[in-house]
Amino acid sequence: MTTLLPRAGARPPGRGPRTAARRRERLTALGMVSPAVLLLLVFFVVPVVLAFALAFTSARLISPTPAHFVGLRNFTLLFQDPVFFRSLLNTAVFAAVVVPVQAGLALGLALLVNTKVGGTNFFRTVYFVPVVTSMVVISIVWMFLYQKTGLVNHLIDTLTLGHLHGPDWLNDPSTALPAIIFMSVWQGVGFHMVIWLSGLQTIPADLHEAAAIDGADRWARFRHVTWPGLRATRTFVLITITIDALRLFTQVNVMTQGGPLDSTTTVVYQAVHAGYTQQQTAYASAISLVFFVLVLAVSLIQRFLTREKD
Amino acid sequence: MATTPTPAPGPLRRTLRRAPGHLLRTVLALVFVFPIVFMLISSFKPDQQIFADLGNVKAFLPVGQLSLDNYTAVFDRVPAGRFLLNSIVISAVTVVLGIVVNSLAAFALSRMRWPGRRLLLALVIATLIVPFETFALPLVWWVNKLPWLELHGFQLAFTEGWLDTYRVQILPFVANAFSVFLFHQYFQSVPKELDEAARMDGAGWFGIYRRIVMPLSGPAVATVAILTFLPMWNSYLWPLMVVQDENLRPVMVGIQYFFQLNVSWGQIMAYSTMITVPVLALFLAFQRSFINSIASSGVKG
Structure with missing residues (x-):
């Protein structure tokens, strides 16, 4: 049966209270989003575009002459700079160690804490304390702990009954980066423990019970129930740890300033050194772009790999 | 891990079975808070005492000459x-x-x-x-x-x-x-x-x-x-x-x-x-x- 009555949507435009209300809704919505959009434009979109644009110019932070286009000069300089390669290498080493170690330890902690015994909340809170503490404060306190006659070496002495003596951790090119790695994992592991825990809690308890009834031992239950259940969490943990690792700056700036002998310099440290200390905004933008490409590549590769396996 | 169903454990056995887990959790808790405790405790000690206490457990204990001198000095500087x-x-x-x-x-x-x-x-x-x-x-x-x-x-x-x-x-x-x-x-x-x-x-x-x-x-x-x-x-x-x-x-x-x-x-x-x-x-x-x-x-x- 057809009807000749016009449907609500077919009303001619520009008339009636409905259209006026629509227009008001639209205008109000624009008013509501505009502060956020404006701020994001000024403090996100413009600087991101500038990162791309300035990398091909001679811009300096403070300069009497205006910047001009220089083509790929900043990039050719960058790829001839041995310190930049050292910073790429250090950043890669840092990430290569921190990602598996921190992800693994965090999962271990999550499993350890995720029991019905009680005290879950207490231990979770305690392991989380370094996460809410400033990295600057942590770096300064650990500088004291890492001294030649500091607490860490006293502890090594005591535990090995005086057989082993620790080095001057932060002033030795071969131990400075490992010392920073250890401290960074110690600081960040509680964060990822919490992420793993929230993943563990999404796995239905009856799955574990069913597996237990079928005679699966703990390891079998972990392999066949827990691990597959953490698929989404796994991708997230891997990507966030990797990107955080690539951003390494604060610890280095406070503890070693890239030394000794460039053994702890990193990509972001080099960018800040060039762009702020030496005021070479253009060169720093080129480094920032390389950093961004790195971050993007890593997250795409990880997303692809974690998707592929499952 | 034993796969045979065990009879309901008594309170003592349960405590014993859970002991290693608890011990591990507690040791780890110490690992995560010791630098922060050290920072807190040392802030009340004069420098010579901080260094003197480094070799033993006193580094983490509020013992010796405690004062707010460090705090007042920060505000002075x-x-x-x-x-x-x-x-x-x-x-x-x-x-x-x-x-x-x-x-x-x-x-x-x-x-x-x-x-x-x-x-x-x-x-x-x-x-x-x-x-x-x-x-x-x-x-x-x-x-x-x-x-x-x-x-x-x-x-x-x-x-x-x-x-x-x-x-x-x-x-x-x-x-x-x-x-x-x-x-x-x-x-x-x-x-x-x-x-x-x-x-x-x-x-x-x-x-x-x-x-x-x-x-x-x-x-x-x-x-x-x-x-x-x-x-x-x-x-x-x-x-x-x-x-x-x-x-x-x-x-x-x-x-x-x-x-x-x-x-x-x-x-x-x-x-x-x-x-x-x-x-x-x-x-x-x-x-x-x-x-x-x-x-x-x-x-x-």
Whole structure:
């Protein structure tokens, strides 16, 4: 049966209270989003575009002459700079160690804490304390702990009954980066423990019970129930740890300033050194772009790999 | 692991079986708090005693000559009170503005019908993949060029450059894509029937936002407040580059500066304690919301 009555949507435009209300809704919505959009434009979109644009110019932070286009000069300089390669290498080493170690330890902690015994909340809170503490404060306190006659070496002495003596951790090119790695994992592991825990809690308890009834031992239950259940969490943990690792700056700036002998310099440290200390905004933008490409590549590769396996 | 079903264990056996797990958990707890305890305890000790206590467990115990000398010395050497005040102002203003600006945007994106809202939401979420470090250095160059309207006497005048101001430490961090996303997610769970009922009663959109949706969104507000406050209080890289003026310096740049004066370790520990304990106290008081908020950043993947 057809009807000749016009449907609500077919009303001619520009008339009636409905259209006026629509227009008001639209205008109000624009008013509501505009502060956020404006701020994001000024403090996100413009600087991101500038990162791309300035990398091909001679811009300096403070300069009497205006910047001009220089083509790929900043990039050719960058790829001839041995310190930049050292910073790429250090950043890669840092990430290569921190990602598996921190992800693994965090999962271990999550499993350890995720029991019905009680005290879950207490231990979770305690392991989380370094996460809410400033990295600057942590770096300064650990500088004291890492001294030649500091607490860490006293502890090594005591535990090995005086057989082993620790080095001057932060002033030795071969131990400075490992010392920073250890401290960074110690600081960040509680964060990822919490992420793993929230993943563990999404796995239905009856799955574990069913597996237990079928005679699966703990390891079998972990392999066949827990691990597959953490698929989404796994991708997230891997990507966030990797990107955080690539951003390494604060610890280095406070503890070693890239030394000794460039053994702890990193990509972001080099960018800040060039762009702020030496005021070479253009060169720093080129480094920032390389950093961004790195971050993007890593997250795409990880997303692809974690998707592929499952 | 034994796979044969064991009879219900007695209390003693249960305790014994759980002992290794508990021991491990406790040892790990010590590993995670010892530097913080050390910092706290050392802040009350003179330097010679800190070094003397290093070799034994006294390093973690409030024994010996305890005093507040380190704290008073910090205030004598640097305007630490001013640094604290700066950080409080900067963090508080950013938190408040951030809650308002981002929730307004999220409200329009999640509850109102207008062309382009889906595209805008997708664009906002897409910005999350770009780390701050990518554009921090061009941003320094950019804020150094930004104009500002200032009142000189009765005349308005443009000034150039935002370096060495409060606003350069606040405004870039007010609009936050992740906060918009969190509010948007939360607003979806507030029933839309409430909006309609309010509209029947003659409420406008802004009234619905202010009187209905926001009062029901306490948990989202708390999460955004925590996730804004922590990085603002701890911020270091940005103020390091844009603030030279001692009067505008926040705590983390302040401690780095204090540290480079090469003063005593006891005083450094006192300063560290002062800027850490307030945050730790907040964390312990609201630990459930803190942990849940930070874990919620786990859903963005």
